[in-house]
Amino acid sequence: QTGYKLWLDYRKVKNSELLQEYRNQIQSVYIQPDTKTLEIAQKELSVGLAGLLGDKPTFLERQNIKNAIIVAKIKDLNKEYQALFESSKIEENGFQISHVKENIIVTSNDDIGVLYGVFHLLKHLQMNLPLKKLPIFDAPKIDLRILNHWDNLDRSVERGYAGNSIWKWHKLPGYIDQRYIDYARANASVGINGTVLTNVNANALILTPMYIKKVAALANVFRPYGIRVYLTARFSAPIEIGNLKTADPLNPEVRNWWKAKIDRIYKEIPDFGGFLVKANSEGQPGPQNYGRSHADGANMLADALAPHKGIVMWRAFVYSEHDATDRAKQAYNEFVPLDGKFKENVLLQVKNGAIDFQPREPFHPMFGAMPKTPLMMEFQITQEYLGFSTHLVYLPKLYEEVLQADTYQHGKGSLVAKVIDGTLDHKKISGMAGVANIGSDVNWTGHPFGQANWYGFGRLSWNPYLSAKTIANEWLRMTYSTNDEFVTPMIKMLLISRAAVVNYMTPLGLHHLMDTGHHYGPGPWVSNLSRPEWNPVYYHKADSLGIGFDRTPTGSNATAQYAKPVADTFNNLETCPEEYLLWFHHLPWDYKLKNGNILWNGLALKYQEGVGQVREMQSLWEQIKPYLSAEQYQEVAMLLSIQLKEAKWWRDACMSYFQTFSKKPFPKGMETPKHSLKYYKSLKFPYAPGIRPSWH
Numbered sequence: 001q002t003g004y005k006l007w008l009d010y011r012k013v014k015n016s017e018l019l020q021e022y023r024n025q026i027q028s029v030y031i032q033p034d035t036k037t038l039e040i041a042q043k044e045l046s047v048g049l050a051g052l053l054g055d056k057p058t059f060l061e062r063q064n065i066k067n068a069i070i071v072a073k074i075k076d077l078n079k080e081y082q083a084l085f086e087s088s089k090i091e092e093n094g095f096q097i098s099h100v101k102e103n104i105i106v107t108s109n110d111d112i113g114v115l116y117g118v119f120h121l122l123k124h125l126q127m128n129l130p131l132k133k134l135p136i137f138d139a140p141k142i143d144l145r146i147l148n149h150w151d152n153l154d155r156s157v158e159r160g161y162a163g164n165s166i167w168k169w170h171k172l173p174g175y176i177d178q179r180y181i182d183y184a185r186a187n188a189s190v191g192i193n194g195t196v197l198t199n200v201n202a203n204a205l206i207l208t209p210m211y212i213k214k215v216a217a218l219a220n221v222f223r224p225y226g227i228r229v230y231l232t233a234r235f236s237a238p239i240e241i242g243n244l245k246t247a248d249p250l251n252p253e254v255r256n257w258w259k260a261k262i263d264r265i266y267k268e269i270p271d272f273g274g275f276l277v278k279a280n281s282e283g284q285p286g287p288q289n290y291g292r293s294h295a296d297g298a299n300m301l302a303d304a305l306a307p308h309k310g311i312v313m314w315r316a317f318v319y320s321e322h323d324a325t326d327r328a329k330q331a332y333n334e335f336v337p338l339d340g341k342f343k344e345n346v347l348l349q350v351k352n353g354a355i356d357f358q359p360r361e362p363f364h365p366m367f368g369a370m371p372k373t374p375l376m377m378e379f380q381i382t383q384e385y386l387g388f389s390t391h392l393v394y395l396p397k398l399y400e401e402v403l404q405a406d407t408y409q410h411g412k413g414s415l416v417a418k419v420i421d422g423t424l425d426h427k428k429i430s431g432m433a434g435v436a437n438i439g440s441d442v443n444w445t446g447h448p449f450g451q452a453n454w455y456g457f458g459r460l461s462w463n464p465y466l467s468a469k470t471i472a473n474e475w476l477r478m479t480y481s482t483n484d485e486f487v488t489p490m491i492k493m494l495l496i497s498r499a500a501v502v503n504y505m506t507p508l509g510l511h512h513l514m515d516t517g518h519h520y521g522p523g524p525w526v527s528n529l530s531r532p533e534w535n536p537v538y539y540h541k542a543d544s545l546g547i548g549f550d551r552t553p554t555g556s557n558a559t560a561q562y563a564k565p566v567a568d569t570f571n572n573l574e575t576c577p578e579e580y581l582l583w584f585h586h587l588p589w590d591y592k593l594k595n596g597n598i599l600w601n602g603l604a605l606k607y608q609e610g611v612g613q614v615r616e617m618q619s620l621w622e623q624i625k626p627y628l629s630a631e632q633y634q635e636v637a638m639l640l641s642i643q644l645k646e647a648k649w650w651r652d653a654c655m656s657y658f659q660t661f662s663k664k665p666f667p668k669g670m671e672t673p674k675h676s677l678k679y680y681k682s683l684k685f686p687y688a689p690g691i692r693p694s695w696h
């Protein structure tokens with residue numbers, strides 16, 4: 001009830017017929033817990049089946065049984081079962097669940113695959129699906145499925161809205177918090193297999209021997225769950241903790257320093273994953289400080305990691321104050337010419353869009369544009385620009401939209417998902433990262449529905465072709481109730497929540513309208529920040545003539561970074577999807593939208609629609625009240641009323657401000673703002689969580 005158990009609560013099956021079917025089939029369980037991972041699988045079965053079926057399962061030590069679950073690697077199955085499975089058909093960490101001779105067999109070639117299979121079988125029961133729906137084959141489509149924690153060593157979390165960091169550095173390595181185990185278990189249940197423990201705005205201290213010991217303690221907890229640890233590497237670490245005079249990646253002393261450092265890490269953590277690096281971005285040091293390229297920097301670390309099979313995830317989130325080019329173009333300009341110059345164990349980690357985790361962005365033009373370099377997806381799970389953990393926004397809808405976008409880099413069907421799983425250009429390694437929304441709050445994510453975003457990220461990193469709706473259905477049934485009268489309206493609520501936030505914050509392709517520093521609430525008028533591209537006015541460009549950012553050839557020509565069919569679609573007003581209209585075009589206030597409304601009125605009505613969608617979410621929540629405890633109901637009801645209030649705040653502040661340019665009345669259908677623009681401008685939000693000191 002507190003939400004601590006996430007989607008792994010294992011409530012007893014309510015439907016008595018189904019319960020009987022399950023009990024008949026699951027009279028006993030065979031599993032030999034001869035490794036730590038299989039021990040975990042056994043424990044999960046024990047807890048899961050006890051919860052779901054009401055009785056602790058009986059574990060037997062032989063496989064010649066009936067009406068049982070048999071869990072083992074293929075090589076450990078009895079000969080007669082073994083003959084029925086083809087190990088070459090099951091990919092690494094994949095599994096198969098089948099009915100064989102009145103038993104259900106969960107098998108794989110490796111321990112982690114077995115554990116994933118066990119979680120899958122339990123999910124099947126949690127969702128109350130019939131057992132005849134077996135067999136199931138599944139395997140991850142993406143190699144690296146990684147959470148990025150923007151956690152600082154002082155336990156603050158940059159852009160974190162669910163309490164403090166769950167890493168208690170001061171108590172490590174001696175004290176192992178139960179949360180580390182529960183965290184690993186939750187991640188393994190959705191197939192997440194890596195975690196970057198520290199903030200991309202990195203602190204070199206994490207690389208000192210004292211901290212490496214702490215990291216090793218966490219790695220030991222996570223290992224049997226199939227999770228590797230990674231760290232962020234501060235590029236200037238050789239100076240800060242190594243007493244060198246330079247961090248030039250071509251300097252032999254610097255190279256040796258990193259090599260020794262990395263060798264040392266692997267002594268403590270033999271399966272250490274590697275580094276995530278933010279370099280020459282927003283004030284972070286990097287190779288360009290020494291006149292070297294991003295490839296020089298990444299390759300230096302990659303060389304030192306390669307003997308240990310470690311990798312470098314080099315972030316492409318760069319834009320410079322010395323570059324007057326449209327910010328949306330800068331990462332592409334910087335990195336695409338380097339295609340083919342990176343070592344094999346380097347991946348570029350690219351945010352889903354070219355600006356920064358906005359409620360909606362067109363897919364990043366780098367996807368598909370670097371055929372020789374593995375590109376990882378970076379999604380944000382924490383809702384920096386989407387109402388923190390106060391607003392209910394179901395993000396798999398956003399992720400799905402990006403993954404399903406077509407880059408046309410090899411003609412129609414060149415989906416972003418294929419770039420990310422590596423199939424488009426036959427990449428050797430693939431990855432997806434999610435900036436975690438996890439913290440020390442009892443329910444982990446602040447908003448109880450934030451859990452759906454963690455869950456959904458995990459599922460899409462396992463299979464980027466899953467639909468947001470499928471994921472919503474799974475999560476709701478596992479977490480709350482399998483009753484259709486609960487699930488159907490809740491799926492509806494989740495699916496409209498993303499459209500709602502886009503509409504009430506940044507409709508029709510608007511972006512970056514938020515207030516300074518904390519990024520919460522509207523600030524479209526902000527124009528006084530030192531760097532032009534930090535100001536909202538840079539992005540909406542509202543003036544007496546109209547609104548929007550011209551990124552076509554008459555403007556910044558950012559569209560030229562896309563494959564021609566995509567560029568043509570965006571350039572042409574006839575074909576540009578209206579959801580991206582003002583992202584790519586500056587249009588007059590009386591421009592005619594497809595539905596016949598003029599732009600000004602259409603914009604107002606979109607804002608209004610967003611507010612209406614939050615009201616609809618509220619009424620859906622009312623509808624399912626009988627399925628919840630009073631506390632569960634009340635918690636989200638309160639959050640939804642804040643969300644409604646703030647949706648109106650966004651609408652009223654933005655529309656009142658834009659009206660100073662359009663000079664047009666609010667259309668019929670839009671509720672009139674209750675306050676003056678001056679009032680909206682005066683609203684302050686001084687102590688927001690997750691804020692970075694002296695940040696824009």
Ligand code: BDP
Binds near residue numbers: 158201282317357692
């Ligand atoms: C922005 C955040 C900032 C991060 C940066 C990044 O405002 O706190 O450090 O992204 O991704 O969204 O590096």
